[in-house]
Amino acid sequence: MLARQFDALVEAADADGGIDFDGLRVAREGGDASGDGYTFVTPEHEATGLSEAELHAHADGSPYVTNWYFWEREVRRHGSPRRAFLRHAEAAGERGVHERYDALADGMVTEWGQLRIEATLSGDDDGDRRYDVRHVDDADRAVEELETYRDPLDARELAKYDDDGMYRPLKTGTNMPTGWVYPDLDWRDAVETVETLYPATVANWYREREGTLDIDHWTDTTDRQTGIYGIVSELPREAVEWVAEAACDDSQCVKRREWQYSADDELAADGGTGAFPCREPCSLVIAAGRRWTKLEEEEPREYTFRLTPSEKEQIEGIVDAVADGRVDEIREADVYEDANRYRTRYLRAKLFDEHGNLAGVPTEPAGAVEHHDGDGHGDDGDHSGDDHGDHSDDGHGDDDHTGHDDE
Protein backbone atom coordinates (compact mmCIF):
# COMPACT_ATOMS: atom_id res chain seq x y z
CA MET A 1 0.00 0.00 0.00
CA LEU A 2 1.35 3.39 -0.98
CA ALA A 3 1.50 6.31 1.46
CA ARG A 4 -1.00 8.25 -0.62
CA GLN A 5 -3.39 5.31 -0.49
CA PHE A 6 -3.26 5.21 3.31
CA ASP A 7 -3.72 8.98 3.52
CA ALA A 8 -6.79 8.68 1.31
CA LEU A 9 -8.07 5.80 3.42
CA VAL A 10 -7.83 7.81 6.63
CA GLU A 11 -9.42 10.83 5.00
CA ALA A 12 -12.34 8.75 3.74
CA ALA A 13 -12.69 6.91 7.06
CA ASP A 14 -12.88 10.24 8.87
CA ALA A 15 -15.56 11.53 6.55
CA ASP A 16 -19.26 10.99 7.21
CA GLY A 17 -20.16 7.33 6.88
CA GLY A 18 -16.58 6.17 6.27
CA ILE A 19 -15.90 3.55 3.60
CA ASP A 20 -18.24 0.75 2.59
CA PHE A 21 -17.09 -0.72 -0.69
CA ASP A 22 -16.62 -4.21 -2.19
CA GLY A 23 -16.55 -5.85 1.26
CA LEU A 24 -14.33 -3.24 2.93
CA ARG A 25 -15.70 -1.12 5.77
CA VAL A 26 -13.47 1.45 7.44
CA ALA A 27 -14.79 4.20 9.71
CA ARG A 28 -14.21 6.15 12.82
CA GLU A 29 -16.18 4.53 15.56
CA GLY A 30 -19.35 6.46 15.97
CA GLY A 31 -19.39 7.00 12.21
CA ASP A 32 -17.40 10.23 11.99
CA ALA A 33 -14.16 11.92 13.01
CA SER A 34 -15.44 12.57 16.51
CA GLY A 35 -15.09 8.87 17.36
CA ASP A 36 -11.99 7.70 19.21
CA GLY A 37 -10.89 4.75 17.14
CA TYR A 38 -11.17 3.12 13.74
CA THR A 39 -12.97 0.00 12.70
CA PHE A 40 -11.50 -2.07 9.90
CA VAL A 41 -13.76 -4.80 8.54
CA THR A 42 -13.43 -7.19 5.61
CA PRO A 43 -15.35 -10.43 4.97
CA GLU A 44 -12.50 -12.32 6.67
CA HIS A 45 -11.45 -9.90 9.37
CA GLU A 46 -12.80 -7.39 11.89
CA ALA A 47 -10.93 -5.03 14.20
CA THR A 48 -12.24 -2.13 16.24
CA GLY A 49 -10.88 0.66 18.43
CA LEU A 50 -7.78 1.03 16.25
CA SER A 51 -5.31 3.88 16.46
CA GLU A 52 -4.11 5.30 13.14
CA ALA A 53 -0.92 3.26 13.41
CA GLU A 54 -2.93 0.08 14.08
CA LEU A 55 -5.23 0.91 11.19
CA HIS A 56 -2.15 1.17 8.99
CA ALA A 57 -0.98 -2.24 10.13
CA HIS A 58 -4.36 -3.79 9.23
CA ALA A 59 -4.68 -1.96 5.93
CA ASP A 60 -1.15 -2.59 4.71
CA GLY A 61 -1.13 -5.49 2.25
CA SER A 62 -4.91 -5.75 2.21
CA PRO A 63 -6.28 -6.20 -1.35
CA TYR A 64 -9.54 -4.63 -0.12
CA VAL A 65 -7.73 -1.35 0.43
CA THR A 66 -5.91 -1.19 -2.92
CA ASN A 67 -9.12 -2.33 -4.62
CA TRP A 68 -11.04 0.47 -2.92
CA TYR A 69 -8.40 2.98 -3.90
CA PHE A 70 -8.40 1.93 -7.55
CA TRP A 71 -12.16 2.12 -7.95
CA GLU A 72 -12.99 4.99 -5.65
CA ARG A 73 -9.98 7.25 -6.00
CA GLU A 74 -8.70 6.43 -9.51
CA VAL A 75 -11.61 5.38 -11.71
CA ARG A 76 -14.47 6.96 -9.72
CA ARG A 77 -17.21 8.06 -12.20
CA HIS A 78 -20.07 6.22 -10.55
CA GLY A 79 -22.93 5.60 -12.94
CA SER A 80 -20.74 5.92 -16.02
CA PRO A 81 -20.40 3.47 -18.94
CA ARG A 82 -16.63 3.30 -18.63
CA ARG A 83 -16.69 2.37 -14.94
CA ALA A 84 -19.35 -0.27 -15.61
CA PHE A 85 -17.30 -1.65 -18.51
CA LEU A 86 -14.12 -1.89 -16.44
CA ARG A 87 -16.00 -3.54 -13.58
CA HIS A 88 -17.47 -5.98 -16.10
CA ALA A 89 -13.93 -6.74 -17.37
CA GLU A 90 -13.08 -8.23 -13.98
CA ALA A 91 -16.52 -9.61 -13.12
CA ALA A 92 -16.67 -7.32 -10.12
CA GLY A 93 -20.39 -7.93 -9.71
CA GLU A 94 -19.89 -11.67 -9.27
CA ARG A 95 -16.53 -12.12 -7.58
CA GLY A 96 -15.19 -11.03 -4.23
CA VAL A 97 -11.95 -9.11 -3.96
CA HIS A 98 -9.67 -12.06 -3.11
CA GLU A 99 -11.08 -14.20 -5.89
CA ARG A 100 -10.78 -11.32 -8.31
CA TYR A 101 -7.18 -10.54 -7.35
CA ASP A 102 -6.26 -14.20 -7.82
CA ALA A 103 -7.89 -14.17 -11.25
CA LEU A 104 -6.33 -10.82 -12.20
CA ALA A 105 -2.91 -12.18 -11.32
CA ASP A 106 -3.37 -14.67 -14.17
CA GLY A 107 -5.29 -12.22 -16.38
CA MET A 108 -9.05 -11.89 -16.82
CA VAL A 109 -10.24 -11.95 -20.40
CA THR A 110 -13.30 -10.24 -21.87
CA GLU A 111 -14.29 -10.68 -25.49
CA TRP A 112 -15.87 -7.64 -27.06
CA GLY A 113 -16.78 -8.35 -30.66
CA GLN A 114 -13.47 -9.42 -32.16
CA LEU A 115 -11.50 -7.71 -29.41
CA ARG A 116 -9.83 -9.52 -26.57
CA ILE A 117 -9.30 -7.40 -23.47
CA GLU A 118 -7.17 -8.87 -20.73
CA ALA A 119 -7.14 -7.18 -17.33
CA THR A 120 -4.25 -7.81 -14.93
CA LEU A 121 -2.81 -6.29 -11.77
CA SER A 122 0.12 -3.97 -12.32
CA GLY A 123 2.48 -6.02 -10.17
CA ASP A 124 3.32 -3.11 -7.87
CA ASP A 125 0.93 -4.25 -5.12
CA ASP A 126 -0.94 -0.98 -5.45
CA GLY A 127 -4.09 -2.48 -6.99
CA ASP A 128 -3.59 -0.64 -10.26
CA ARG A 129 -4.95 -2.52 -13.28
CA ARG A 130 -3.32 -2.83 -16.69
CA TYR A 131 -5.05 -3.90 -19.90
CA ASP A 132 -3.92 -5.75 -23.01
CA VAL A 133 -6.15 -5.20 -26.06
CA ARG A 134 -5.77 -7.21 -29.26
CA HIS A 135 -7.71 -9.27 -31.81
CA VAL A 136 -9.24 -12.47 -30.39
CA ASP A 137 -7.40 -14.48 -33.04
CA ASP A 138 -4.09 -13.23 -31.64
CA ALA A 139 -4.83 -14.53 -28.14
CA ASP A 140 -1.91 -16.95 -28.12
CA ARG A 141 0.65 -14.77 -29.85
CA ALA A 142 3.53 -13.17 -27.96
CA VAL A 143 3.56 -9.38 -27.82
CA GLU A 144 6.87 -9.40 -29.72
CA GLU A 145 5.18 -11.10 -32.67
CA LEU A 146 2.60 -8.31 -32.97
CA GLU A 147 2.76 -4.67 -33.99
CA THR A 148 2.70 -2.69 -30.76
CA TYR A 149 0.57 0.41 -30.22
CA ARG A 150 0.25 2.80 -27.28
CA ASP A 151 -1.92 5.72 -28.42
CA PRO A 152 -5.66 4.87 -28.48
CA LEU A 153 -6.21 7.27 -31.38
CA ASP A 154 -3.93 5.13 -33.59
CA ALA A 155 -6.63 2.46 -33.41
CA ARG A 156 -8.64 4.45 -35.90
CA GLU A 157 -5.96 4.00 -38.54
CA LEU A 158 -5.10 0.39 -37.76
CA ALA A 159 -8.73 -0.72 -38.14
CA LYS A 160 -9.31 1.05 -41.43
CA TYR A 161 -8.38 -1.90 -43.62
CA ASP A 162 -8.82 -5.64 -43.20
CA ASP A 163 -6.05 -8.23 -43.41
CA ASP A 164 -6.34 -8.25 -47.21
CA GLY A 165 -5.90 -4.49 -47.37
CA MET A 166 -9.59 -3.89 -48.18
CA TYR A 167 -11.25 -0.80 -46.77
CA ARG A 168 -13.66 -1.60 -43.92
CA PRO A 169 -16.82 0.48 -44.39
CA LEU A 170 -18.38 -0.99 -41.24
CA LYS A 171 -16.36 -0.54 -38.05
CA THR A 172 -18.18 -3.41 -36.39
CA GLY A 173 -17.79 -5.71 -39.40
CA THR A 174 -16.29 -9.13 -38.73
CA ASN A 175 -13.12 -8.27 -40.60
CA MET A 176 -11.13 -6.52 -37.88
CA PRO A 177 -7.46 -6.85 -38.90
CA THR A 178 -5.13 -9.04 -36.84
CA GLY A 179 -1.46 -8.70 -35.93
CA TRP A 180 -1.50 -5.72 -33.54
CA VAL A 181 -1.58 -5.26 -29.78
CA TYR A 182 -1.99 -2.57 -27.13
CA PRO A 183 -0.03 -4.47 -24.49
CA ASP A 184 -0.03 -2.22 -21.44
CA LEU A 185 -2.84 0.31 -21.19
CA ASP A 186 -4.14 2.07 -18.12
CA TRP A 187 -7.88 2.01 -17.54
CA ARG A 188 -8.53 5.31 -19.35
CA ASP A 189 -6.69 4.31 -22.51
CA ALA A 190 -8.16 0.81 -22.44
CA VAL A 191 -11.71 2.16 -22.69
CA GLU A 192 -10.70 4.77 -25.23
CA THR A 193 -9.06 2.15 -27.44
CA VAL A 194 -12.16 -0.03 -27.35
CA GLU A 195 -14.38 2.94 -28.12
CA THR A 196 -12.13 3.99 -31.01
CA LEU A 197 -12.25 0.53 -32.52
CA TYR A 198 -15.98 0.05 -31.86
CA PRO A 199 -17.53 3.51 -31.41
CA ALA A 200 -20.40 3.92 -28.96
CA THR A 201 -20.48 0.22 -28.08
CA VAL A 202 -19.58 0.73 -24.42
CA ALA A 203 -22.15 3.51 -24.05
CA ASN A 204 -24.93 1.51 -25.73
CA TRP A 205 -24.07 -1.67 -23.81
CA TYR A 206 -24.34 0.35 -20.61
CA ARG A 207 -27.65 1.93 -21.60
CA GLU A 208 -29.03 -1.49 -22.38
CA ARG A 209 -28.00 -2.74 -18.92
CA GLU A 210 -29.61 0.29 -17.35
CA GLY A 211 -32.77 -0.18 -19.37
CA THR A 212 -32.34 3.21 -21.06
CA LEU A 213 -31.30 2.14 -24.56
CA ASP A 214 -33.54 3.96 -27.00
CA ILE A 215 -34.11 1.98 -30.17
CA ASP A 216 -34.76 3.57 -33.55
CA HIS A 217 -36.45 0.91 -35.64
CA TRP A 218 -36.28 0.65 -39.42
CA THR A 219 -39.32 2.84 -40.01
CA ASP A 220 -38.15 5.42 -37.42
CA THR A 221 -34.80 5.72 -39.17
CA THR A 222 -35.94 5.59 -42.79
CA ASP A 223 -38.82 8.04 -42.21
CA ARG A 224 -36.36 10.74 -41.27
CA GLN A 225 -34.04 10.20 -44.26
CA THR A 226 -33.97 13.06 -46.69
CA GLY A 227 -32.42 13.77 -50.08
CA ILE A 228 -31.12 10.78 -52.00
CA TYR A 229 -31.82 8.48 -49.04
CA GLY A 230 -35.49 9.47 -48.83
CA ILE A 231 -36.54 6.55 -51.02
CA VAL A 232 -35.27 3.97 -48.52
CA SER A 233 -38.57 4.23 -46.64
CA GLU A 234 -40.21 2.68 -49.72
CA LEU A 235 -38.32 -0.59 -49.36
CA PRO A 236 -40.98 -3.30 -48.90
CA ARG A 237 -41.36 -4.85 -45.42
CA GLU A 238 -40.34 -8.25 -46.79
CA ALA A 239 -37.11 -6.83 -48.22
CA VAL A 240 -36.14 -5.37 -44.81
CA GLU A 241 -35.97 -8.98 -43.60
CA TRP A 242 -33.44 -9.67 -46.33
CA VAL A 243 -31.49 -6.54 -45.44
CA ALA A 244 -31.21 -7.70 -41.82
CA GLU A 245 -30.27 -11.21 -42.90
CA ALA A 246 -27.70 -9.93 -45.39
CA ALA A 247 -25.99 -7.29 -43.28
CA CYS A 248 -26.68 -7.80 -39.58
CA ASP A 249 -26.02 -11.52 -39.22
CA ASP A 250 -23.32 -12.54 -36.72
CA SER A 251 -21.16 -13.59 -39.64
CA GLN A 252 -21.10 -9.99 -40.91
CA CYS A 253 -21.38 -7.69 -37.89
CA VAL A 254 -20.41 -8.09 -34.25
CA LYS A 255 -23.32 -5.98 -32.99
CA ARG A 256 -26.54 -7.61 -31.84
CA ARG A 257 -29.38 -6.11 -33.86
CA GLU A 258 -32.05 -4.81 -31.52
CA TRP A 259 -33.92 -2.68 -34.03
CA GLN A 260 -36.97 -4.19 -35.69
CA TYR A 261 -39.13 -3.17 -38.60
CA SER A 262 -41.11 -0.98 -36.19
CA ALA A 263 -41.83 -0.93 -32.47
CA ASP A 264 -44.72 -3.39 -32.86
CA ASP A 265 -43.49 -5.35 -35.87
CA GLU A 266 -40.58 -7.65 -35.14
CA LEU A 267 -38.34 -9.00 -37.89
CA ALA A 268 -37.99 -12.76 -38.20
CA ALA A 269 -34.28 -12.50 -39.14
CA ASP A 270 -31.89 -13.51 -36.38
CA GLY A 271 -30.57 -10.48 -34.51
CA GLY A 272 -27.34 -12.21 -33.52
CA THR A 273 -25.58 -12.80 -30.22
CA GLY A 274 -23.11 -9.90 -29.98
CA ALA A 275 -22.10 -8.54 -26.57
CA PHE A 276 -23.31 -5.06 -27.43
CA PRO A 277 -26.53 -3.91 -29.08
CA CYS A 278 -27.20 -2.16 -32.35
CA ARG A 279 -29.84 0.46 -31.68
CA GLU A 280 -30.67 1.54 -35.23
CA PRO A 281 -29.95 0.74 -38.88
CA CYS A 282 -26.42 1.98 -39.53
CA SER A 283 -25.20 4.23 -42.34
CA LEU A 284 -23.97 1.28 -44.36
CA VAL A 285 -27.33 -0.47 -44.21
CA ILE A 286 -29.19 2.71 -45.14
CA ALA A 287 -26.84 3.32 -48.07
CA ALA A 288 -27.20 -0.27 -49.28
CA GLY A 289 -30.94 -0.04 -48.61
CA ARG A 290 -31.16 2.75 -51.13
CA ARG A 291 -29.71 0.48 -53.78
CA TRP A 292 -32.01 -2.37 -52.80
CA THR A 293 -35.02 -0.06 -52.88
CA LYS A 294 -34.28 0.79 -56.49
CA LEU A 295 -33.72 -2.85 -57.42
CA GLU A 296 -36.96 -3.90 -55.71
CA GLU A 297 -38.87 -1.48 -57.93
CA GLU A 298 -38.34 -3.81 -60.87
CA GLU A 299 -41.07 -6.28 -61.81
CA PRO A 300 -40.00 -9.93 -62.02
CA ARG A 301 -39.97 -11.53 -65.47
CA GLU A 302 -39.89 -15.07 -66.63
CA TYR A 303 -36.76 -16.25 -68.42
CA THR A 304 -36.11 -19.70 -69.76
CA PHE A 305 -32.61 -21.12 -69.52
CA ARG A 306 -31.42 -24.57 -70.35
CA LEU A 307 -28.92 -25.71 -67.72
CA THR A 308 -27.66 -29.09 -66.68
CA PRO A 309 -28.43 -29.96 -63.01
CA SER A 310 -24.77 -29.44 -62.18
CA GLU A 311 -24.75 -26.03 -63.84
CA LYS A 312 -27.80 -24.95 -61.82
CA GLU A 313 -26.11 -26.15 -58.63
CA GLN A 314 -22.88 -24.48 -59.60
CA ILE A 315 -24.62 -21.12 -59.98
CA GLU A 316 -26.17 -21.60 -56.54
CA GLY A 317 -22.75 -22.53 -55.17
CA ILE A 318 -21.18 -19.41 -56.67
CA VAL A 319 -23.82 -17.19 -55.03
CA ASP A 320 -23.21 -18.91 -51.68
CA ALA A 321 -19.44 -18.56 -51.95
CA VAL A 322 -19.64 -14.86 -52.78
CA ALA A 323 -22.24 -14.17 -50.05
CA ASP A 324 -20.17 -16.01 -47.44
CA GLY A 325 -16.91 -14.33 -48.52
CA ARG A 326 -15.27 -17.68 -49.33
CA VAL A 327 -14.13 -16.97 -52.88
CA ASP A 328 -10.57 -16.08 -51.88
CA GLU A 329 -10.22 -19.35 -49.99
CA ILE A 330 -10.99 -21.51 -53.02
CA ARG A 331 -7.83 -22.87 -54.51
CA GLU A 332 -7.36 -22.69 -58.25
CA ALA A 333 -6.64 -26.42 -58.36
CA ASP A 334 -9.87 -27.33 -56.55
CA VAL A 335 -12.19 -27.75 -59.52
CA TYR A 336 -14.71 -29.55 -57.30
CA GLU A 337 -15.63 -26.18 -55.76
CA ASP A 338 -18.51 -24.47 -57.57
CA ALA A 339 -16.85 -21.06 -57.34
CA ASN A 340 -13.45 -22.31 -58.49
CA ARG A 341 -12.12 -19.79 -60.96
CA TYR A 342 -11.51 -22.28 -63.78
CA ARG A 343 -14.91 -23.89 -63.33
CA THR A 344 -16.54 -20.48 -63.36
CA ARG A 345 -14.62 -19.46 -66.47
CA TYR A 346 -15.65 -22.73 -68.10
CA LEU A 347 -19.29 -21.99 -67.25
CA ARG A 348 -18.99 -18.53 -68.73
CA ALA A 349 -17.29 -19.83 -71.88
CA LYS A 350 -20.03 -22.38 -72.34
CA LEU A 351 -23.14 -20.41 -71.36
CA PHE A 352 -22.57 -16.75 -72.11
CA ASP A 353 -22.92 -15.32 -75.58
CA GLU A 354 -20.69 -12.54 -76.90
CA HIS A 355 -22.94 -9.93 -75.19
CA GLY A 356 -22.61 -11.56 -71.77
CA ASN A 357 -26.15 -12.99 -71.80
CA LEU A 358 -26.67 -16.14 -69.76
CA ALA A 359 -27.53 -19.04 -72.11
CA GLY A 360 -27.88 -16.49 -74.91
CA VAL A 361 -31.11 -15.14 -73.38
CA PRO A 362 -31.21 -11.34 -73.64
CA THR A 363 -32.28 -9.44 -70.52
CA GLU A 364 -34.66 -7.28 -72.52
CA PRO A 365 -37.03 -8.84 -75.07
CA ALA A 366 -36.18 -7.91 -78.68
CA GLY A 367 -37.19 -4.32 -79.41
CA ALA A 368 -37.83 -3.39 -75.75
CA VAL A 369 -36.30 -0.26 -74.25
CA GLU A 370 -33.88 -1.10 -71.47
CA HIS A 371 -35.00 0.35 -68.16
CA HIS A 372 -33.90 -2.11 -65.52
CA ASP A 373 -31.33 -1.15 -62.95
CA GLY A 374 -29.60 -4.44 -62.45
CA ASP A 375 -26.28 -3.61 -64.08
CA GLY A 376 -25.55 -0.48 -62.13
CA HIS A 377 -26.30 1.73 -65.15
CA GLY A 378 -29.41 3.80 -65.62
CA ASP A 379 -29.07 4.72 -61.95
CA ASP A 380 -28.84 8.26 -60.76
CA GLY A 381 -25.21 8.19 -59.91
CA ASP A 382 -25.35 5.89 -56.92
CA HIS A 383 -22.35 3.63 -57.35
CA SER A 384 -22.95 1.87 -54.08
CA GLY A 385 -19.56 1.60 -52.36
CA ASP A 386 -18.04 4.98 -53.18
CA ASP A 387 -20.22 7.64 -51.59
CA HIS A 388 -21.41 5.24 -48.91
CA GLY A 389 -17.95 4.41 -47.70
CA ASP A 390 -17.58 8.00 -46.57
CA HIS A 391 -20.77 7.68 -44.63
CA SER A 392 -19.46 5.09 -42.28
CA ASP A 393 -15.88 6.21 -42.14
CA ASP A 394 -16.65 9.19 -40.01
CA GLY A 395 -16.01 7.29 -36.83
CA HIS A 396 -19.68 6.98 -36.16
CA GLY A 397 -21.12 3.79 -37.60
CA ASP A 398 -24.38 3.97 -35.77
CA ASP A 399 -23.36 6.49 -33.19
CA ASP A 400 -23.69 9.30 -35.68
CA HIS A 401 -27.40 8.87 -35.26
CA THR A 402 -27.46 8.42 -31.53
CA GLY A 403 -26.67 11.88 -30.33
CA HIS A 404 -25.26 10.24 -27.19
CA ASP A 405 -21.85 10.69 -25.70
CA ASP A 406 -20.10 8.33 -23.38
CA GLU A 407 -20.13 10.31 -20.18
Ligand code: SF4
Ligand atom coordinates in the same frame (compact mmCIF):
# COMPACT_ATOMS: atom_id res chain seq x y z
S1 SF4 B 1 -27.47 -2.12 -38.73
FE1 SF4 B 1 -26.34 -2.57 -36.86
S2 SF4 B 1 -26.28 -4.83 -36.76
FE2 SF4 B 1 -26.81 -4.23 -38.87
S3 SF4 B 1 -24.85 -4.13 -39.97
FE3 SF4 B 1 -25.30 -2.07 -39.26
S4 SF4 B 1 -24.23 -1.92 -37.27
FE4 SF4 B 1 -24.40 -4.10 -37.77
